[in-house]
Amino acid sequence: MHRPLSATALCLALAATLAVPAHAASPLLDAMKSQLTQSGAGSALPAVGASTAGNAAGVIQYCVKNNYLNAASASGIKDKLLGMVSGQKPQQTGYANGAKGLLTGSDGKSLNLQGLSGKLKEKACDYVLKNAASLV
Numbered sequence: 001m002h003r004p005l006s007a008t009a010l011c012l013a014l015a016a017t018l019a020v021p022a023h024a025a026s027p028l029l030d031a032m033k034s035q036l037t038q039s040g041a042g043s044a045l046p047a048v049g050a051s052t053a054g055n056a057a058g059v060i061q062y063c064v065k066n067n068y069l070n071a072a073s074a075s076g077i078k079d080k081l082l083g084m085v086s087g088q089k090p091q092q093t094g095y096a097n098g099a100k101g102l103l104t105g106s107d108g109k110s111l112n113l114q115g116l117s118g119k120l121k122e123k124a125c126d127y128v129l130k131n132a133a134s135l136v
Contacts (some may be wrong), residue, residue: 003053023073039073045109045111046104046109046110046130047105047106048106048127048130049105049135050084050135052094052104052106053084053132053135054082055091055095055098055103056081056093056098056100056103056131058094058097058098058099059085059098059101059102059125059131060077060081060098060101061098062098062125063129064078065123066121067132068118068121068122079134080136081135081136097099100114101113101114
């Protein structure tokens with residue numbers, strides 16, 4: 001039987017991912033996310049879905065502007081997302097919030113990227129880009 005991770009264990013596991021090379025950290029983060037989901041604790045990151053595509057586009061813009069994502073690889077996805085939500089008022093508001101670093105998920109969760117450290121911002125930006133790419 002799996003027991004949910006305590007907050008201390010989660011913090012220690014997250015700190016461990018920051019101490020490993022970037023190419024090794026992604027599988028470790030994926031494993032942690034999987035373990036949290038299986039334990040019933042759920043994902044700590046907001047879900048990126050079609051209903052929040054405008055917000056995801058805004059977060060991508062925030063990440064590019066602050067050099068957490070490469071503009072060449074991220075701008076195409078951002079532009080496609082914006083094309084999908086053009087003229088939708090809630091999506092425009094979501095974009096504006098995302099461009100300020102506020103990620104709002106389709107599951108109702110939110111995360112302010114401005115309050116994260118540099119490495120965590122980079123991971124969050126990668127997460128948004130990866131999930132947004134699946135929407136386009």
